[in-house]
Every structure is written in structure tokens, then in C-alpha cells.
Amino acid sequence: MYLPAHFTESRADEMHRLIAAHPFGILVTRSTDGLDADHLPFAFDAAAGRHGVLTSHVARANPVWEKCRDGDAVLVIFRGPEAYISPNWYPSKHETHRQVPTWNYQVVHAHGTLHIHHDEKFLRGIVGRLTRTHEERTGEEHPWRMADAPHDYMAAMLATIVGLEIRITRLEGKSKLGQNKETRDRENVARILRERGDADLAIAMTRSLAADK
Structure with missing residues (x-):
């Protein structure tokens, strides 16, 4: 990524805040098939x-976990707020x-290394964490929990996914x-954007x- 000094975000707390506020990321991988x-x-x-560490999961039918080797270098991109800026907004x-x-x-x-997980304990943990975080954001009076689903059904659903862990080596x-x-x-641009x-x-x-x- 091109990083002019005046646009470089070096504050770890701000990068952490952006990841938490915009957790739907883009996992970029490279295999023998390319990017x-x-x-x-x-x-x-x-x-x-x-x-820090990122965790997620993919469908077992998704070939990404088979095409990538455990420990491969990967990149996850988190996009924060963005907007077009018109020259007319500058006094x-x-x-x-x-x-x-x-x-x-x-x-x-x-930037980090990818690690694949199949064990049910890991999968339950990541699904539970994602669910708790995002159910709270819905404002539902009674947020959905994994325990709301029958045990056999939940076990069957977990069997269809694969866990991903990215151990971060560098944040930009x-x-x-x-x-x-x-x-x-x-x-003035900030004022117009707010409006x-x-x-x-x-x-x-x-x-x-x-x-x-």
C-alpha cells in the first residue's frame, strides 16, 4: 500500500478501533492457482x-483452506469509512x-500467517464470539445464542465449516x-460530509x- 508520511496511520489503538468497527474483511491469499x-x-x-490474532471461518466447500498451506503468508484488508470529495467543498x-x-x-x-482449524472446540469458540458481538449490535431484546438451536443441528452446522486463524505479523x-x-x-469538508x-x-x-x- 502506498503510504505518504502525512497519511500513514501508525497509532495501534486507531487501527484496532477500525478493525473492530469494520470487521467484515477481505482475506487475500496466494496459491498455485494465483491470487x-x-x-x-x-x-x-x-x-x-x-x-493480535484474527479468527474467522469458511464453508468446508470453500477450497481456500485446501489450496493454502498452514503457515502461509496472507493479507486481510479492513475498509473503514470512505467518500468522494468534491473540489467545490474547499473554500x-x-x-x-x-x-x-x-x-x-x-x-x-x-499481514500475517494463516492457520487452519478443524476441531469443534475452536469452531464453537469462533462462532460464539462472532455471534455475541454482532447480535448485540442488532439491538434485539433477546439476542440469538448457539444454545437456541438443537444440539444435533448445531453440531451438524459446525461440521460444514473450517476455522481460520491469522496470527498478525504487521499492521499497516x-x-x-x-x-x-x-x-x-x-x-468545511467534514461539515458537508456530516450533513x-x-x-x-x-x-x-x-x-x-x-x-x-
């Missing part, structure tokens, strides 16, 4: 290992006309939030502005 990408929900344990544009369109965004690349973050623009331009419903990106830009002051 492949799988779109998966991940659970993230920041305290595990040196840089300076109306004075000098020296602005062009761009795209503001946040993204995290998690990028927060392209207009840091190369004038303060008044950044403030247009892109609140997450507006908040990120406002935090970035505060950090630079």
Missing part, C-alpha cells in the same frame, strides 16, 4: 501475540480554482483525511484536525 480473495467477518483479539477552490477531486478514506492491512494503516489541505478546507450522512468519515476528519492543532 484469491474471500470476504469474511473476523473476530480480533488485540492482546494475543505481538500484534480555497473558490478563490484559486487550484483543487481537484479526491477520495478520503481509512483502511487497515493486517492509512487515514487519508485531507491532512495535506488547509484547515478551513478540512473543516450528507457520512458521519463516521466526518468524525474521523474532525479527530484528525484536533490532533494536528
Whole structure:
């Protein structure tokens, strides 16, 4: 990933926050067939290992776990908030006309090694963690639990999936939030984004502005 110094996101806590807020990642793998990408929900344990551990699962019918060897290097991409930025949103544009369109965004690349799990204990653990996290986000009065399903049915469902563990070796973050623009331009873009419903990106830009002051 191209990382100009002013857009580099080096704060571990911010990268962890982005992963937690946008857990549906893209797992990029390489095999003898070339590059492949799988779109998966991940659970993230920041305290595990040196840089944290990601866990997920795929259908047993998905060939990714057979094409990749245990320990292979992989990449998981987590996309945060993003939006197109019009030059018209910069006050300076109306004075000098020296602005062009761009795209503001946040993204995290998690580099690591892939490890395959078939044991039921691991599978129950990852399904349980993902379920608890995302059922809470639904706001359901009675969140769904694995125990709600008959034991034999749940066992049969678990038998159709394979567990994935990515032991992170390096995190790369990028927060392209207009840091190369004038303060008044950044403030106005954040205001317009908020008005247009892109609140997450507006908040990120406002935090970035505060950090630079």
C-alpha cells in the first residue's frame, strides 16, 4: 500500500478501533492457482501475540483452506469509512480554482500467517464470539445464542465449516483525511460530509484536525 508520511496511520489503538468497527474483511491469499480473495467477518483479539490474532471461518466447500498451506503468508484488508470529495467543498477552490477531486478514506492491512482449524472446540469458540458481538449490535431484546438451536443441528452446522486463524505479523494503516489541505478546507469538508450522512468519515476528519492543532 502506498503510504505518504502525512497519511500513514501508525497509532495501534486507531487501527484496532477500525478493525473492530469494520470487521467484515477481505482475506487475500496466494496459491498455485494465483491470487484469491474471500470476504469474511473476523473476530480480533488485540492482546494475543505481538500484534493480535484474527479468527474467522469458511464453508468446508470453500477450497481456500485446501489450496493454502498452514503457515502461509496472507493479507486481510479492513475498509473503514470512505467518500468522494468534491473540489467545490474547499473554500480555497473558490478563490484559486487550484483543487481537484479526491477520495478520503481509512483502511487497515493486517499481514500475517494463516492457520487452519478443524476441531469443534475452536469452531464453537469462533462462532460464539462472532455471534455475541454482532447480535448485540442488532439491538434485539433477546439476542440469538448457539444454545437456541438443537444440539444435533448445531453440531451438524459446525461440521460444514473450517476455522481460520491469522496470527498478525504487521499492521499497516492509512487515514487519508485531507491532512495535506488547509484547515478551513478540512473543516468545511467534514461539515458537508456530516450533513450528507457520512458521519463516521466526518468524525474521523474532525479527530484528525484536533490532533494536528
